[in-house]
Amino acid sequence: MPDSIRSTPHAAAVQAGTASNRPGPGPIAAVQALAAGEMAEVNALIRRRLDSDVALIRQISEHIVAAGGKRLRPMLAVIAARALGYTGSAHHQLAAIVEFIHTSTLLHDDVVDESDMRRGRKTANALWGNAPSVLVGDFLYSRSFQLMVELDSMPVMRVLADTTNRIAEGEVLQLLHIGNPDTTEADYLRVIECKTAVLFAAATRLGGVLAGATPAQEQALQDYGMHLGLAFQVADDLLDYTADAATLGKNLGDDLAEGKATLPLIHALAHAAPAERARLAAIVAAGELDALAEVQQAIRASGGLEASARLAHRHADAASAALDALPANAWTDALRTLAAYAVERES
Secondary structure, eight states: OOHHHHSSHHHHHHHHOOGGGOOOSSHHHHHHHHTHHHHHHHHHHHHHHTOOSSHHHHHHHHHHHHTOOOOHHHHHHHHHHHHTTOOSSHHHHHHHHHHHHHHHHHHHHHHHHTOOEETTEEOHHHHHOHHHHHHHHHHHHHHHHHHHHHHTOHHHHHHHHHHHHHHHHHHHHHHHTTTOTTOOHHHHHHHHIIIIIHHHHHHHHHHHHHTTOOHHHHHHHHHHHHHHHHHHHHHHHHHHHHSOHHHHTSOTTHHHHTTOOOHHHHHHHHHSOHHHHHHHHHHHHHTOGGGHHHHHHHHHHHTHHHHHHHHHHHHHHHHHHHGGGSOOSHHHHHHHHHHHHHHHOOO
C-alpha cells in the first residue's frame, strides 16, 4: 500500500471501514442543528451552575466554558432521552452533570499530563497553575453531585457514582502504564473503557432512564454509548499520530511525549523486528517527542494506522447496531450519525 494511502486516519478508515459508517457532508452540523434548542438550555444551565462566590473558580470556569468544544457527551444524554420520546426538562440537568464530570477529568488530566494546550487554547494549569486546576476540578465534581441529588433519582445517582469511580480507576491504570512499552492491547482497551467509554455509556443509558426506557432499550443505549466511546477514543489516539496540530487543537505527539503507548504504537511494537522494537521501547520509556517522525514511520510500516482504524470502525458499527432496539426517528438517526462521526472526524 502506498504511503499516500497510509498517511491519514481517514484514508486508513476508508480501507478498513464499512459504508454504513461513512457520514455525508457535515454530519455533526446536522446533529448539532437538531439538538440546538436543547443544547442552548443545557449551556445556560451549565453557566448558571458554574457560578461561585470564589473569584478564581469563576475565572477558571469561564475559561473552560469559553473553550467551547462540541459538548458531545451532554448532547448524547439529550439525544438519547429524546429518541425515546422524553418531553420533560430533567435531561438538561443530566447533560450538565455529564459535562461537569467530563470537564473535571480534563482539568485533572492536564495537570497529570503536564499539558499546556487543549482545543487550541492554553490549559487552565498553564495559565493558573496546577493547584487551582486540581481544586476547581474538585469543585466541578462536587457540583455535579449536587445536581445529581437534585434529580432525586437513585438509578441516576447509582450509575453516575459507579461511573466516576471507574473513571478514577482508569486514570490510575493509565498512570501505571506510563512509559511502559509492554502495554498490551488488552491493557489499552481497559484504560480507555474506564477513562472514556463509561461516561459515554452513562450519558446515553441515563437519557433512556429519564425517558422510561424498557430494560432492553436501556441496555441498548448502554451498549451504544460504550461502543461509541471506544470508537471515539481509538480514533482520537489515531489522530495524535496523523492529524494537523492546528486542526487537532493540541500538540501533535502528546501521547508519545507523555510516555503513553496507545494502539497505533502498541501495534508497531508488536510487529517490529527485535532491534526496531528495542528502539521503540526506549522511545516510549523516555517519552522522546523528538523521535515522533521515526515512530510515525514505524507505525505506518507496521500497518498500525489501518489496524487502529479497523478497530474503531468495528466499535462504531456495533454502536449503530445497538440502536436497532430503539424507535425509528430523527433522534435515533442522530445517534447513528454520531457513530459515523466518531471515526471520521479530523479533530
